[in-house]
Amino acid sequence: MTATFSAGLPGIADIRRAAQRLADLAVRTPIVESPALNERFGGRVLFKPEVLQRTGSFKFRGAYNKISGLSEEERARGIVAFSSGNHAQGVAASAALFGAKAVIAMPSDAPQAKVGNVRRMGAEVVPFDRFRDRREDVVQPYLDRGMVLVPPFDDPAIIAGQGTVGLEIVEQAAKLGVSLDAVVVPCGGGGLIGGISLAVKDASAATAIWGAEPEHFDDTRRSLEAGRRVANEPGHVSSCDALLTSEPGLITFEINRRNLAGVVAVSEQAVALAMRDAMAHLKLVVEPGGSVALAALSSGRIDLQGKCVAVVLSGGNVDFDVYSRMIAEA
Amino acid sequence: MTATFSAGLPGIADIRRAAQRLADLAVRTPIVESPALNERFGGRVLFKPEVLQRTGSFKFRGAYNKISGLSEEERARGIVAFSSGNHAQGVAASAALFGAKAVIAMPSDAPQAKVGNVRRMGAEVVPFDRFRDRREDVVQPYLDRGMVLVPPFDDPAIIAGQGTVGLEIVEQAAKLGVSLDAVVVPCGGGGLIGGISLAVKDASAATAIWGAEPEHFDDTRRSLEAGRRVANEPGHVSSCDALLTSEPGLITFEINRRNLAGVVAVSEQAVALAMRDAMAHLKLVVEPGGSVALAALSSGRIDLQGKCVAVVLSGGNVDFDVYSRMIAEA
Numbered sequence: 001m002t003a004t005f006s007a008g009l010p011g012i013a014d015i016r017r018a019a020q021r022l023a024d025l026a027v028r029t030p031i032v033e034s035p036a037l038n039e040r041f042g043g044r045v046l047f048k049p050e051v052l053q054r055t056g057s058f059k060f061r062g063a064y065n066k067i068s069g070l071s072e073e074e075r076a077r078g079i080v081a082f083s084s085g086n087h088a089q090g091v092a093a094s095a096a097l098f099g100a101k102a103v104i105a106m107p108s109d110a111p112q113a114k115v116g117n118v119r120r121m122g123a124e125v126v127p128f129d130r131f132r133d134r135r136e137d138v139v140q141p142y143l144d145r146g147m148v149l150v151p152p153f154d155d156p157a158i159i160a161g162q163g164t165v166g167l168e169i170v171e172q173a174a175k176l177g178v179s180l181d182a183v184v185v186p187c188g189g190g191g192l193i194g195g196i197s198l199a200v201k202d203a204s205a206a207t208a209i210w211g212a213e214p215e216h217f218d219d220t221r222r223s224l225e226a227g228r229r230v231a232n233e234p235g236h237v238s239s240c241d242a243l244l245t246s247e248p249g250l251i252t253f254e255i256n257r258r259n260l261a262g263v264v265a266v267s268e269q270a271v272a273l274a275m276r277d278a279m280a281h282l283k284l285v286v287e288p289g290g291s292v293a294l295a296a297l298s299s300g301r302i303d304l305q306g307k308c309v310a311v312v313l314s315g316g317n318v319d320f321d322v323y324s325r326m327i328a329e330a
Numbered sequence: 331m332t333a334t335f336s337a338g339l340p341g342i343a344d345i346r347r348a349a350q351r352l353a354d355l356a357v358r359t360p361i362v363e364s365p366a367l368n369e370r371f372g373g374r375v376l377f378k379p380e381v382l383q384r385t386g387s388f389k390f391r392g393a394y395n396k397i398s399g400l401s402e403e404e405r406a407r408g409i410v411a412f413s414s415g416n417h418a419q420g421v422a423a424s425a426a427l428f429g430a431k432a433v434i435a436m437p438s439d440a441p442q443a444k445v446g447n448v449r450r451m452g453a454e455v456v457p458f459d460r461f462r463d464r465r466e467d468v469v470q471p472y473l474d475r476g477m478v479l480v481p482p483f484d485d486p487a488i489i490a491g492q493g494t495v496g497l498e499i500v501e502q503a504a505k506l507g508v509s510l511d512a513v514v515v516p517c518g519g520g521g522l523i524g525g526i527s528l529a530v531k532d533a534s535a536a537t538a539i540w541g542a543e544p545e546h547f548d549d550t551r552r553s554l555e556a557g558r559r560v561a562n563e564p565g566h567v568s569s570c571d572a573l574l575t576s577e578p579g580l581i582t583f584e585i586n587r588r589n590l591a592g593v594v595a596v597s598e599q600a601v602a603l604a605m606r607d608a609m610a611h612l613k614l615v616v617e618p619g620g621s622v623a624l625a626a627l628s629s630g631r632i633d634l635q636g637k638c639v640a641v642v643l644s645g646g647n648v649d650f651d652v653y654s655r656m657i658a659e660a
Contacts, residue, residue, distance in 0.1 A: 027363065030362070032357070032382050049613070051613035052612070052613060054365055056613060280443070283379070283386060283614055284613055285609050285613040285614065316613035320609070324654045324658070327650055328654070
């Protein structure tokens, strides 16, 4: 089983191919730094703001890579996806670039900014109840009609696309002349951190890959401890709508169990403080789920003293009222 | 007189020297783009976010360049400056890097974020009444003691430092393989746009340099029309605290009368809308005065159809309650 799985896992060649496909379409997001935050953490923190990515999160990378790998005949049948919003936007934007029809199942409590953007990009939104409906059931009728599913994370092409973030971090750190002690990445289903880990480990096996999850949604943290995939307990809520997956993916967990140093679970309060720090010191609007890796720096779990650490800010699609309330209360 | 003035004006060599002094200290701010805004404006807009600069605005560049050009003996006597906040922070950070004492006269209604940052950097803040006191009178006792004034804009070393923004824009546009039809820059005293115009015109004389000012504080716009320096009428208010100079500088106006294509005056409402656009599409926190160049794009005055235009977002130091209110009302 493991051997079969190894054969099916994406690798550095897939990530490089994804980077070629994404050139001129994805934003090569910059590295930004804050002297004030460097001073506070006692090390050098290189932020990779995927909030500046097309559609406001890293998700465009994976979705576009996946859809560009489909045949023309498959794309003509149309694309279907389920997502709380960032993957939805990535899929809608990518489908539009190929002129393909897209249907996206989105929870009815998804941020309005995300729902509005998906509709503006020409996709059909099918709302569902996050607690009552199984999202697989919602998309099934569309799959029955022959439309092609673009999954949110557990797919080699999706993971390879997200891995281009890691490729850029490696290249940008080299250009700055620094060697990375660690990379800290938000973790939902594990596609982003899995892809980044493949790219970073290929260049520098000694660099530690740390995940960050919201508390009560730390399925990857607990799965790594248990040595097998375990799901989150139902009944909890979190502001981090982008990270509320129920359990790690099969492929993503297989990658992450090999490559991750650990995962830090962060509180709602730590998330709000990180959003405020991003506003005050980086002048960046970061959504709750996008700020968990910055929040993890304050946990004391990750050694920062004199170190150089890259931190991914994975998305910035947040409704203004939520943003305003969380910053005000932080 | 004009000949003497020409001799005293900063040039491209001064800007290149400033860039060498600032290397490794100033952030080389990236170029960011929004497909949504490109679509709306019908051209390609390259944003230069100096909100990501050390101290949250471009002002660090000029202040550091000026102070690094002083003698050790001068720096030992201490630095004095007056500023609503961004220049104050630039001076305080630069003085701290040289271990020099700094005294900053700040209006008592300056944003608390700015006042707090200046104090945290070790400078002494002397509050004054923006409407009652002459700021020159406030700093005079410190000058009498031998401290050295670092003026906010009307100084060749300050202008050369701010000009490094233009040098970077030229280099970054070349790397992207685009030729710039125009550069749009916020204008207060005119140091930033003056410096940028020198760098951009040196590389490409055909690139139009446009200024943006808040309405009622459009002294540079009216001075260009009058062919001589004219002051703003007193009694108006604006959210753009960074741009409330009373009239153009002698040196800055001499540069700007030669290099500017024109200046667009923007309303408070246009400023708030630009701040919201920067949040929604660029995920950047931009202060009111920092967003006037983006606001100017919607005026219809600057030709954008099929053009490539660089827009400077000059600062992001805004108190959260002001930010929140302006975005909510936009």
